[in-house]
Amino acid sequence: MQRSVSQSDAVISLSAATATLGSRPVLRGVDLAVQRGEVVALLGANGSGKSTAVRSVIGQVPLTGGSVELFGTPLRRFRQWARVGYVPQRTTAAGGVPATIREVVSSGRLSRARLGLLSRADRAAVNRAIDLVGLTDRAKDSVSALSGGQHQRVLIARALACEPELLIMDEPLAGVDLASQEILAATLREQVAAGVSVLLVLHELGPLRPLIDRTVVLRDGLVVHDGPPPAGGLLPGHDAHHLTKEDCHPDAVHAAAAGVPTGLLG
Numbered sequence: 001m002q003r004s005v006s007q008s009d010a011v012i013s014l015s016a017a018t019a020t021l022g023s024r025p026v027l028r029g030v031d032l033a034v035q036r037g038e039v040v041a042l043l044g045a046n047g048s049g050k051s052t053a054v055r056s057v058i059g060q061v062p063l064t065g066g067s068v069e070l071f072g073t074p075l076r077r078f079r080q081w082a083r084v085g086y087v088p089q090r091t092t093a094a095g096g097v098p099a100t101i102r103e104v105v106s107s108g109r110l111s112r113a114r115l116g117l118l119s120r121a122d123r124a125a126v127n128r129a130i131d132l133v134g135l136t137d138r139a140k141d142s143v144s145a146l147s148g149g150q151h152q153r154v155l156i157a158r159a160l161a162c163e164p165e166l167l168i169m170d171e172p173l174a175g176v177d178l179a180s181q182e183i184l185a186a187t188l189r190e191q192v193a194a195g196v197s198v199l200l201v202l203h204e205l206g207p208l209r210p211l212i213d214r215t216v217v218l219r220d221g222l223v224v225h226d227g228p229p230p231a232g233g234l235l236p237g238h239d240a241h242h243l244t245k246e247d248c249h250p251d252a253v254h255a256a257a258a259g260v261p262t263g264l265l266g
Protein backbone atom coordinates (compact mmCIF):
# COMPACT_ATOMS: atom_id res chain seq x y z
CA MET A 1 0.00 0.00 0.00
CA GLN A 2 1.69 3.24 -1.10
CA ARG A 3 0.92 6.54 0.57
CA SER A 4 2.84 9.69 -0.10
CA VAL A 5 5.08 10.75 2.76
CA SER A 6 7.87 13.30 3.00
CA GLN A 7 11.09 13.13 4.97
CA SER A 8 10.09 16.07 7.17
CA ASP A 9 6.96 14.23 8.23
CA ALA A 10 8.51 11.72 10.62
CA VAL A 11 6.28 10.76 13.54
CA ILE A 12 9.05 8.54 14.95
CA SER A 13 12.71 9.22 14.44
CA LEU A 14 15.22 7.00 16.23
CA SER A 15 18.78 7.94 15.27
CA ALA A 16 21.99 6.04 16.04
CA ALA A 17 20.23 4.63 19.10
CA THR A 18 22.26 2.58 21.54
CA ALA A 19 20.88 0.93 24.68
CA THR A 20 22.24 -1.48 27.25
CA LEU A 21 20.22 -3.84 29.42
CA GLY A 22 22.14 -5.31 32.31
CA SER A 23 25.63 -5.28 30.86
CA ARG A 24 24.46 -6.31 27.40
CA PRO A 25 24.46 -3.83 24.49
CA VAL A 26 21.01 -4.51 23.05
CA LEU A 27 20.73 -1.62 20.55
CA ARG A 28 24.02 -0.89 18.79
CA GLY A 29 23.23 2.12 16.59
CA VAL A 30 19.67 1.78 15.32
CA ASP A 31 18.18 4.23 12.83
CA LEU A 32 14.44 3.84 12.49
CA ALA A 33 11.98 6.38 11.12
CA VAL A 34 8.24 6.18 10.60
CA GLN A 35 6.74 8.84 8.37
CA ARG A 36 3.24 10.21 8.81
CA GLY A 37 0.69 7.72 7.46
CA GLU A 38 3.26 4.96 7.08
CA VAL A 39 2.95 1.39 8.40
CA VAL A 40 6.33 -0.07 9.36
CA ALA A 41 6.91 -3.64 10.55
CA LEU A 42 9.93 -4.28 12.76
CA LEU A 43 11.17 -7.84 12.37
CA GLY A 44 14.03 -9.96 13.65
CA ALA A 45 14.95 -13.05 15.61
CA ASN A 46 14.13 -13.45 19.30
CA GLY A 47 16.45 -11.22 21.29
CA SER A 48 17.47 -9.03 18.32
CA GLY A 49 16.25 -5.91 20.15
CA LYS A 50 12.80 -5.26 18.65
CA SER A 51 10.96 -4.69 21.94
CA THR A 52 13.84 -2.66 23.31
CA ALA A 53 13.73 -0.44 20.21
CA VAL A 54 9.99 0.29 20.54
CA ARG A 55 10.27 0.71 24.31
CA SER A 56 13.04 3.24 23.79
CA VAL A 57 10.75 5.16 21.43
CA ILE A 58 8.23 5.66 24.23
CA GLY A 59 10.86 6.30 26.89
CA GLN A 60 10.57 3.01 28.77
CA VAL A 61 14.18 2.13 28.00
CA PRO A 62 16.72 4.98 28.30
CA LEU A 63 19.19 5.35 25.44
CA THR A 64 22.90 5.38 26.18
CA GLY A 65 23.50 7.17 22.88
CA GLY A 66 21.68 8.59 19.88
CA SER A 67 18.28 10.27 20.00
CA VAL A 68 14.52 9.79 19.74
CA GLU A 69 12.00 12.27 18.43
CA LEU A 70 8.23 11.89 18.41
CA PHE A 71 6.30 14.16 16.04
CA GLY A 72 9.50 16.18 15.58
CA THR A 73 9.96 16.81 19.32
CA PRO A 74 12.87 15.33 21.29
CA LEU A 75 11.48 12.65 23.60
CA ARG A 76 12.57 14.44 26.78
CA ARG A 77 10.35 17.39 25.84
CA PHE A 78 7.47 15.36 24.37
CA ARG A 79 4.26 15.63 26.44
CA GLN A 80 1.46 14.89 23.96
CA TRP A 81 1.02 11.25 24.92
CA ALA A 82 -2.64 11.23 23.89
CA ARG A 83 -1.34 11.24 20.29
CA VAL A 84 0.34 7.87 20.87
CA GLY A 85 -1.33 4.51 21.43
CA TYR A 86 0.98 1.77 22.73
CA VAL A 87 0.15 -1.92 22.83
CA PRO A 88 2.80 -3.74 24.90
CA GLN A 89 3.90 -7.28 24.28
CA ARG A 90 1.16 -9.33 25.87
CA THR A 91 1.94 -10.64 29.32
CA THR A 92 -0.19 -12.27 31.96
CA ALA A 93 0.11 -9.11 34.07
CA ALA A 94 -3.63 -8.42 33.84
CA GLY A 95 -4.42 -11.90 35.17
CA GLY A 96 -6.21 -11.73 38.48
CA VAL A 97 -6.97 -8.02 38.18
CA PRO A 98 -10.72 -7.72 38.81
CA ALA A 99 -11.30 -5.18 36.03
CA THR A 100 -13.89 -5.30 33.28
CA ILE A 101 -13.14 -4.83 29.60
CA ARG A 102 -14.75 -1.37 29.73
CA GLU A 103 -12.63 -0.35 32.73
CA VAL A 104 -9.39 -1.43 31.07
CA VAL A 105 -10.27 0.29 27.80
CA SER A 106 -11.39 3.43 29.69
CA SER A 107 -7.94 3.68 31.27
CA GLY A 108 -6.62 4.28 27.75
CA ARG A 109 -8.81 7.39 27.49
CA LEU A 110 -7.51 9.07 30.64
CA SER A 111 -4.77 10.90 28.73
CA ARG A 112 -7.53 12.83 26.95
CA ALA A 113 -9.93 13.18 29.89
CA ARG A 114 -9.98 16.40 31.89
CA LEU A 115 -9.23 16.05 35.60
CA GLY A 116 -9.31 12.29 35.18
CA LEU A 117 -13.08 12.29 34.61
CA LEU A 118 -14.56 10.77 31.48
CA SER A 119 -17.07 13.01 29.71
CA ARG A 120 -19.89 11.70 27.55
CA ALA A 121 -17.64 12.15 24.49
CA ASP A 122 -14.86 10.20 26.24
CA ARG A 123 -17.26 7.36 27.06
CA ALA A 124 -18.44 7.32 23.44
CA ALA A 125 -14.81 7.00 22.29
CA VAL A 126 -14.32 4.09 24.72
CA ASN A 127 -17.43 2.37 23.36
CA ARG A 128 -16.23 2.93 19.79
CA ALA A 129 -12.87 1.35 20.60
CA ILE A 130 -14.56 -1.67 22.20
CA ASP A 131 -16.83 -1.97 19.20
CA LEU A 132 -13.91 -1.78 16.76
CA VAL A 133 -12.38 -4.92 18.26
CA GLY A 134 -15.74 -6.71 18.37
CA LEU A 135 -16.13 -6.94 22.14
CA THR A 136 -19.25 -4.83 22.72
CA ASP A 137 -21.22 -7.84 23.95
CA ARG A 138 -18.49 -8.63 26.49
CA ALA A 139 -17.81 -5.07 27.74
CA LYS A 140 -18.94 -5.84 31.29
CA ASP A 141 -16.98 -9.09 31.54
CA SER A 142 -13.85 -9.37 33.62
CA VAL A 143 -10.65 -9.37 31.56
CA SER A 144 -9.46 -12.35 33.58
CA ALA A 145 -12.11 -14.49 31.84
CA LEU A 146 -10.81 -13.78 28.33
CA SER A 147 -8.81 -15.90 25.90
CA GLY A 148 -5.36 -14.71 24.79
CA GLY A 149 -6.73 -13.33 21.53
CA GLN A 150 -9.59 -11.53 23.27
CA HIS A 151 -7.19 -10.10 25.83
CA GLN A 152 -5.03 -8.77 23.01
CA ARG A 153 -8.11 -7.15 21.47
CA VAL A 154 -8.73 -5.39 24.81
CA LEU A 155 -5.15 -4.04 24.86
CA ILE A 156 -5.61 -2.74 21.34
CA ALA A 157 -8.95 -1.14 22.21
CA ARG A 158 -7.24 0.52 25.19
CA ALA A 159 -4.65 2.01 22.81
CA LEU A 160 -7.38 3.11 20.36
CA ALA A 161 -9.53 4.74 23.06
CA CYS A 162 -7.40 7.89 23.02
CA GLU A 163 -7.86 8.13 19.23
CA PRO A 164 -4.10 8.15 18.61
CA GLU A 165 -2.32 9.48 15.52
CA LEU A 166 0.45 6.93 16.04
CA LEU A 167 0.01 3.31 17.08
CA ILE A 168 2.97 1.33 18.38
CA MET A 169 2.25 -2.37 18.82
CA ASP A 170 4.61 -5.06 20.10
CA GLU A 171 3.72 -8.42 18.57
CA PRO A 172 -0.04 -7.82 18.36
CA LEU A 173 -0.64 -11.19 16.71
CA ALA A 174 1.41 -13.34 19.09
CA GLY A 175 -0.71 -16.15 20.51
CA VAL A 176 -3.83 -14.78 18.84
CA ASP A 177 -6.33 -17.18 17.23
CA LEU A 178 -7.19 -16.77 13.56
CA ALA A 179 -10.59 -15.16 14.20
CA SER A 180 -9.00 -12.50 16.44
CA GLN A 181 -6.17 -12.00 13.94
CA GLU A 182 -8.71 -11.17 11.27
CA ILE A 183 -10.54 -8.74 13.56
CA LEU A 184 -7.23 -7.10 14.41
CA ALA A 185 -6.25 -6.83 10.75
CA ALA A 186 -9.63 -5.21 9.94
CA THR A 187 -9.26 -2.82 12.90
CA LEU A 188 -5.81 -1.82 11.79
CA ARG A 189 -6.96 -1.38 8.20
CA GLU A 190 -9.54 1.13 9.40
CA GLN A 191 -6.99 3.03 11.46
CA VAL A 192 -4.55 3.18 8.56
CA ALA A 193 -7.31 4.35 6.20
CA ALA A 194 -8.02 7.15 8.70
CA GLY A 195 -4.36 8.26 8.44
CA VAL A 196 -2.94 6.70 11.61
CA SER A 197 0.80 5.91 11.44
CA VAL A 198 1.83 2.49 12.74
CA LEU A 199 4.99 0.83 14.02
CA LEU A 200 4.53 -2.81 14.83
CA VAL A 201 6.81 -5.58 15.97
CA LEU A 202 5.97 -8.79 14.15
CA HIS A 203 7.34 -12.27 13.78
CA GLU A 204 5.66 -12.71 10.44
CA LEU A 205 3.55 -10.40 8.34
CA GLY A 206 0.59 -12.81 8.11
CA PRO A 207 -2.79 -11.14 7.55
CA LEU A 208 -1.21 -7.71 8.05
CA ARG A 209 1.01 -8.07 4.98
CA PRO A 210 -1.21 -5.92 2.66
CA LEU A 211 -1.02 -3.03 5.13
CA ILE A 212 2.75 -2.91 5.50
CA ASP A 213 4.63 -0.17 3.62
CA ARG A 214 8.11 -1.01 4.87
CA THR A 215 9.90 -3.71 6.84
CA VAL A 216 12.91 -3.07 9.06
CA VAL A 217 14.86 -6.12 10.19
CA LEU A 218 17.06 -6.09 13.30
CA ARG A 219 19.85 -8.52 14.01
CA ASP A 220 21.89 -8.29 17.22
CA GLY A 221 20.78 -4.71 17.80
CA LEU A 222 21.57 -3.49 14.27
CA VAL A 223 19.34 -2.77 11.27
CA VAL A 224 20.20 -5.28 8.53
CA HIS A 225 17.32 -4.51 6.15
CA ASP A 226 15.09 -1.48 5.60
CA GLY A 227 12.81 -1.54 2.58
CA PRO A 228 9.45 -2.51 1.15
CA PRO A 229 8.05 -5.91 2.11
CA PRO A 230 9.05 -8.54 -0.44
CA ALA A 231 6.40 -9.14 -3.11
CA GLY A 232 7.05 -12.86 -3.32
CA GLY A 233 6.26 -13.51 0.32
CA LEU A 234 9.73 -14.39 1.56
CA LEU A 235 10.92 -12.09 4.30
CA PRO A 236 14.58 -11.12 4.34
CA GLY A 237 16.28 -13.70 6.50
CA HIS A 238 13.37 -16.08 6.45
CA ASP A 239 14.81 -19.57 6.61
CA ALA A 240 13.40 -22.91 5.57
CA HIS A 241 11.92 -23.59 9.01
CA HIS A 242 9.54 -20.71 8.57
CA LEU A 243 8.39 -21.30 5.02
CA THR A 244 4.66 -21.30 4.55
CA LYS A 245 2.74 -22.39 1.47
CA GLU A 246 2.51 -18.73 0.46
CA ASP A 247 6.30 -18.35 0.71
CA CYS A 248 6.74 -21.10 -1.85
CA HIS A 249 5.58 -18.75 -4.60
CA PRO A 250 8.15 -19.00 -7.44
CA ASP A 251 9.33 -15.40 -6.83
CA ALA A 252 10.02 -16.20 -3.21
CA VAL A 253 11.92 -19.34 -4.05
CA HIS A 254 13.89 -17.33 -6.61
CA ALA A 255 14.71 -14.72 -3.96
CA ALA A 256 15.96 -17.46 -1.68
CA ALA A 257 18.08 -18.92 -4.46
CA ALA A 258 19.48 -15.44 -5.12
CA GLY A 259 21.06 -15.55 -1.69
CA VAL A 260 18.75 -13.52 0.56
CA PRO A 261 20.51 -13.88 3.92
CA THR A 262 19.05 -16.36 6.35
CA GLY A 263 18.68 -16.57 10.05
CA LEU A 264 17.50 -13.06 10.86
CA LEU A 265 14.06 -13.97 12.05
CA GLY A 266 12.89 -15.97 15.01
Ligand SMILES: Nc1ncnc2c1ncn2[C@@H]1O[C@H](COP(=O)(O)OP(=O)(O)OP(=O)(O)O)[C@@H](O)[C@H]1O
Binds near residue numbers: 021047049
Ligand atom coordinates in the same frame (compact mmCIF):
# COMPACT_ATOMS: atom_id res chain seq x y z
N1 LIG B 1 15.63 -6.23 31.62
C1 LIG B 1 16.59 -6.83 30.93
N2 LIG B 1 17.81 -7.05 31.48
C2 LIG B 1 18.80 -7.64 30.78
N3 LIG B 1 18.67 -8.08 29.51
C3 LIG B 1 17.47 -7.91 28.93
C4 LIG B 1 16.37 -7.28 29.59
N4 LIG B 1 15.32 -7.23 28.75
C5 LIG B 1 15.74 -7.81 27.60
N5 LIG B 1 17.01 -8.21 27.70
C6 LIG B 1 17.82 -8.85 26.66
O1 LIG B 1 17.98 -7.94 25.60
C7 LIG B 1 17.93 -8.60 24.35
C8 LIG B 1 16.90 -7.96 23.45
O2 LIG B 1 15.60 -8.16 24.01
P1 LIG B 1 14.29 -7.68 23.27
O3 LIG B 1 13.14 -8.06 24.15
O4 LIG B 1 14.42 -6.26 22.85
O5 LIG B 1 14.34 -8.58 21.96
P2 LIG B 1 13.17 -8.91 20.94
O6 LIG B 1 13.81 -8.81 19.59
O7 LIG B 1 11.98 -8.08 21.18
O8 LIG B 1 12.90 -10.43 21.27
P3 LIG B 1 11.52 -11.28 21.27
O9 LIG B 1 11.21 -11.53 19.83
O10 LIG B 1 11.92 -12.53 21.99
O11 LIG B 1 10.49 -10.47 21.99
C9 LIG B 1 17.65 -10.07 24.67
O12 LIG B 1 18.86 -10.76 24.62
C10 LIG B 1 17.10 -10.04 26.07
O13 LIG B 1 17.44 -11.22 26.74
